[in-house]
Amino acid sequence: MEPLANFADGLAIVLSTESLAAAVIGSLVGIVAGALPGMTATAAIAICLPLTFGLDPLVGIIMLTSIYYAAAFGGAVPAILINTPGDNPAVIAAVEGYPLTQRGLAIATIRVAFISSFMGGTVGLFFVVFLAPALAEIALAFGPPEYFLVMMLGISSVLVVGSGSVVKGLLSALLGAVVGLVGMNPLHGQVRMTFGYYQLMEGIPFVAFAIALFCIAVAVTNLTLGNASQIKQEGASSKARWPSRGDLRYIVPAWIRGSAAGFAVGLLPGAGPTIASFFAYAVEKLSASKLRAPLFSKGAVEGVASAECANNAATSASLVPMLSLGIPGSAGTAVLLGALLMFGLRPGPLLFENHPTFAFAVLASVLVGTTFMLIIGVSLAPVVSYILRIPGSVLFPLIIVIAVAGTYSIRNDVFPVYLLLMLGIVGYFMLRLQVAAAPAILTAVLMPLLEINFMQSLTMSRGNIGIFVSRPLSLLLLFMCVAAFVLPIILMRRRQTGLTFPKNED
Amino acid sequence: MWKANIVFGLFTSFVSAYILLHSYTLSYTIGFNVGPGYMPRWIGIVFLIASIFFILWNLIIRPEEAGDPFRVVELLKAAVIFGSLFGVLVVIERIGFVISMTIFMFIVLFFLEKKPIHYSLAFAVSGSLLVFGLFAVLFEVPLPRLVPRWI
Numbered sequence: 001m002e003p004l005a006n007f008a009d010g011l012a013i014v015l016s017t018e019s020l021a022a023a024v025i026g027s028l029v030g031i032v033a034g035a036l037p038g039m040t041a042t043a044a045i046a047i048c049l050p051l052t053f054g055l056d057p058l059v060g061i062i063m064l065t066s067i068y069y070a071a072a073f074g075g076a077v078p079a080i081l082i083n084t085p086g087d088n089p090a091v092i093a094a095v096e097g098y099p100l101t102q103r104g105l106a107i108a109t110i111r112v113a114f115i116s117s118f119m120g121g122t123v124g125l126f127f128v129v130f131l132a133p134a135l136a137e138i139a140l141a142f143g144p145p146e147y148f149l150v151m152m153l154g155i156s157s158v159l160v161v162g163s164g165s166v167v168k169g170l171l172s173a174l175l176g177a178v179v180g181l182v183g184m185n186p187l188h189g190q191v192r193m194t195f196g197y198y199q200l201m202e203g204i205p206f207v208a209f210a211i212a213l214f215c216i217a218v219a220v221t222n223l224t225l226g227n228a229s230q231i232k233q234e235g236a237s238s239k240a241r242w243p244s245r246g247d248l249r250y251i252v253p254a255w256i257r258g259s260a261a262g263f264a265v266g267l268l269p270g271a272g273p274t275i276a277s278f279f280a281y282a283v284e285k286l287s288a289s290k291l292r293a294p295l296f297s298k299g300a301v302e303g304v305a306s307a308e309c310a311n312n313a314a315t316s317a318s319l320v321p322m323l324s325l326g327i328p329g330s331a332g333t334a335v336l337l338g339a340l341l342m343f344g345l346r347p348g349p350l351l352f353e354n355h356p357t358f359a360f361a362v363l364a365s366v367l368v369g370t371t372f373m374l375i376i377g378v379s380l381a382p383v384v385s386y387i388l389r390i391p392g393s394v395l396f397p398l399i400i401v402i403a404v405a406g407t408y409s410i411r412n413d414v415f416p417v418y419l420l421l422m423l424g425i426v427g428y429f430m431l432r433l434q435v436a437a438a439p440a441i442l443t444a445v446l447m448p449l450l451e452i453n454f455m456q457s458l459t460m461s462r463g464n465i466g467i468f469v470s471r472p473l474s475l476l477l478l479f480m481c482v483a484a485f486v487l488p489i490i491l492m493r494r495r496q497t498g499l500t501f502p503k504n505e506d
Numbered sequence: 507m508w509k510a511n512i513v514f515g516l517f518t519s520f521v522s523a524y525i526l527l528h529s530y531t532l533s534y535t536i537g538f539n540v541g542p543g544y545m546p547r548w549i550g551i552v553f554l555i556a557s558i559f560f561i562l563w564n565l566i567i568r569p570e571e572a573g574d575p576f577r578v579v580e581l582l583k584a585a586v587i588f589g590s591l592f593g594v595l596v597v598i599e600r601i602g603f604v605i606s607m608t609i610f611m612f613i614v615l616f617f618l619e620k621k622p623i624h625y626s627l628a629f630a631v632s633g634s635l636l637v638f639g640l641f642a643v644l645f646e647v648p649l650p651r652l653v654p655r656w657i
Contacts, residue, residue, distance in 0.1 A: 032644070044645070167560050170552075171518050171557065174518075174522070174553040175518065178522075178525055181525070190541075192542060192546060220588070225580060393621060394615070396614075397611045397614040397615060398611070400610070400614075401611060401634060401637050405603065405607075405647070414650070417595055417598075421592055428588075429514065430514075433514050455540055458538075462538050
């Protein structure tokens with residue numbers, strides 16, 4: 001029970017006025033940063049880093065950690081309300097949450113997202129406190145073939161059900177893959193498809209692509225179809241303020257699956273919350289009953305619960321490789337690592353031995369921060385949902401303006417905004433032709449990682465592609481990939497031929 | 507809808523054909539490992555096959571899908587929105603974020619949504635200022651300004 005005693009000591013430190021204030025300020029900054037498209041937790045931490053120079057190292061780190069956590073909470077709010085993901089992991093919240101908002105369930109969905117985030121964050125924290133060093137070693141056993149197949153599992157799961165049409169889903173995914181290929185090859189440094197623009201050497205910014213397909217496409221479609229005011233009325237009339245008892249039947253198991261999947265993925269250095277949320281969503285879809293499966297991509301509340309839970313569980317888990325091994329699991333933890341080094345602390349196996357109070361105080365601040373964010377999120381959900389009362393004719397142009405500012409902030413340059421415009425036109429036609437955006441977004445974000453891990457796998461096996469079936473874990477993941485692709489097709493075929501799905505059963 | 511699907515299929519065919527051709531300018535293998543042209547080659551092939559299949563499927567089967575068909579008015583409105591956004595982006599570095607976005611919002615509100623001039627102007631100015639305040643003041647994003655250090 002030594003970890004528990006250390007955690008209690010850490011909690012006592014965090015409950016001091018100064019640390020509590022740092023956690024509260026960090027949480028608020030993080031929520032706003034997470035909710036603004038284009039603003040990432042990494043950017044918010046980097047901006048606030050100079051503010052912590054004059055503070056006690058512990059207080060400074062608590063503030064930065066709170067920002068990191070709160071940003072993971074905030075991203076889902078604009079995703080659910082206006083179909084604009086605040087950050088990458090919130091894409092699933094847009095896919096599943098926005099249809100619920102259109103059905104008048106905005107407040108209940110936001111509350112589900114916040115409670116799920118809290119559950120994921122807290123469960124993740126529990127595992128971090130008790131199992132950090134042991135888990136870090138297990139994570140290191142995960143090799144490039146397994147990384148590659150985890151990502152393929154995420155892609156194959158959104159390919160079919162995500163679009164309704166298999167071919168359209170495939171076209172969408174391949175379009176995203178092309179976007180992900182633009183720029184410098186990650187291993188060899190050869191430049192691809194830049195059309196002579198040096199700005200494209202870094203690739204097409206993922207945030208610009210996501211904002212274009214989700215936010216610009218939806219805003220322009222609503223403005224051109226002339227139903228902007230209609231959308232406002234449907235979204236604003238919130239029928240339910242809390243998830244129903246029936247919803248909880250699906251939400252609670254989604255929390256368990258989402259926490260486990262998110263924490264497992266979050267442990268892997270470099271994987272991060274985005275892959276975790278997509279992976280958990282894939283798991284949720286695979287485990288959905290025949291009655292619930294058709295609801296995915298049309299507003300399945302368990303999809304939001306699972307993805308948000310996994311997002312925050314992964315955020316907790318990503319602290320494990322950072323604190324235990326000194327390996328940052330994401331861009332955000334990389335900046336946090338820099339901050340720790342700046343304050344003269346060296347993360348690694350000895351951190352928990354040499355500075356247990358400090359390490360556990362940082363973890364305790366996560367608990368305080370997430371609890372604070374849960375209270376804020378749940379109580380302010382009705383207030384936040386007032387955004388839907390803004391007339392659609394004003395809201396949608398305003399969304400485009402926010403998108404422009406957010407995209408400009410990616411590189412402090414107007415070039416990504418031109419890309420946003422071009423991709424927005426593609427996204428508009430995709431939306432009108434009912435080609436789902438989720439497969440494109442997922443492959444675009446995963447393509448560079450997929451390519452690196454594929455190349456590293458072949459380097460390991462000296463060019464033998466059999467490496468993907470020769471390792472037990474990769475074989476299991478390969479089987480799951482095939483199942484994630486084939487099972488929904490079989491279910492769709494059976495549904496079309498009227499073999500299953502008795503009506504009015506649920 | 508099937509006609510619009512065919513146009514989309516032609517677009518993806520064009521993109522995939524470009525990727526495929528471009529992949530031949532890159533090394534397919536380096537040593538015993540794959541080169542930078544490996545992924546573009548295979549993605550291009552699969553993409554082209556899927557696109558051609560999609561076109562043929564729509565030509566032969568002509569599937570009935572739900573959804574609004576495209577109308578000329580709608581396409582014109584989309585052209586105005588994207589065109590005006592492009593127009594203000596061209597000058598955004600010169601006139602600043604607030605003025606360019608005010609112009610964009612005003613065009614959408616006044617010309618497309620047919621709102622009264624005072625309503626359009628008020629929401630365009632306040633909306634642009636609000637977003638500018640959030641990004642440029644709160645998070646110190648160096649958005650383009652007409653007057654340095656001010657707006």
